[in-house]
Amino acid sequence: MSIHSEIEWTEATWNPTTGCHKISPGCANCYAERFAERWRGVPGHPYEHGFDVQIWPERLKMPLSWKKPRRIFVNSMSDLFLDEIEEEFIQEVFSVMGKANWHQFQLLTKRPQRMLEIAKKLEAWPSNVWAGVSVESQAWTWRIEVLKQIPATIRFLSCEPLLGSLELALDNIHWVIVGGESGVHSRPMKIEWVRDIKNQCLQSNVPFFFKQWGGVQKKKHGRELDGRTWDDFPINIEPLVNRQLLLL
Numbered sequence: 001m002s003i004h005s006e007i008e009w010t011e012a013t014w015n016p017t018t019g020c021h022k023i024s025p026g027c028a029n030c031y032a033e034r035f036a037e038r039w040r041g042v043p044g045h046p047y048e049h050g051f052d053v054q055i056w057p058e059r060l061k062m063p064l065s066w067k068k069p070r071r072i073f074v075n076s077m078s079d080l081f082l083d084e085i086e087e088e089f090i091q092e093v094f095s096v097m098g099k100a101n102w103h104q105f106q107l108l109t110k111r112p113q114r115m116l117e118i119a120k121k122l123e124a125w126p127s128n129v130w131a132g133v134s135v136e137s138q139a140w141t142w143r144i145e146v147l148k149q150i151p152a153t154i155r156f157l158s159c160e161p162l163l164g165s166l167e168l169a170l171d172n173i174h175w176v177i178v179g180g181e182s183g184v185h186s187r188p189m190k191i192e193w194v195r196d197i198k199n200q201c202l203q204s205n206v207p208f209f210f211k212q213w214g215g216v217q218k219k220k221h222g223r224e225l226d227g228r229t230w231d232d233f234p235i236n237i238e239p240l241v242n243r244q245l246l247l248l
């Protein structure tokens with residue numbers, strides 16, 4: 001089964017695990033949970049068990065069969081570093097990512113402590129695996145300090161849904177994504193918060209990607225800030241050309 005994602009900063013998604021638990025305020029209106037729970041109880045559907053945490057060993061080798069290089073968002077429907085996911089399985093995910101070295105894997109978590117724990121046990125962090133943390137408000141900026149200890153070539157922040165102003169220490173950070181929350185229960189994002197992060201990125205020479213304003217009609221609100229879009233990627237990255245291949 002495949003879906004068209006509206007994630008603007010990636011080309012494909014790969015979910016060797018699905019399901020998750022809420023851990024911080026950014027999770028309150030989790031889109032993945034909303035999507036997964038719609039299918040709970042539908043026999044044979046990948047989300048028959050809704051948002052319960054599940055591992056999918058049969059999906060492990062999928063990226064190896066995709067011959068065209070892609071930017072792949074790992075676990076758009078989960079968090080690879082949940083406590084209940086066995087370390088052995090996470091190591092297998094890393095092994096596949098390392099082998100599929102024609103792709104770039106974008107690994108985003110709200111649980112960077114476990115990511116660091118795993119990183120310390122790897123022989124080497126694969127150079128094609130980007131490491132990112134979600135930072136929705138100032139109280140969660142400690143995740144950035146943990147991220148900085150991960151030996152990834154590209155370390156990034158996803159400030160989405162942005163819930164307040166942020167003062168960021170951007171040394172050793174290579175990319176910042178900002179986005180507002182969408183949907184009927186979306187919480188508002190102030191333009192000053194976004195502009196301030198954009199300015200911090202410009203001052204520190206860190207690529208800035210503005211994903212969306214969000215809101216109830218997210219398409220209507222668009223993704224321009226101060227008269228233009230902001231679609232910067234880490235320096236060695238080509239512009240997005242094909243983000244139609246999106247797999248559950």
Ligand code: SF4
Nearest residue numbers: 020021022027030110
């Ligand atoms: S960590 Fe991510 S996937 Fe998990 S509940 Fe929170 S927002 Fe959803």
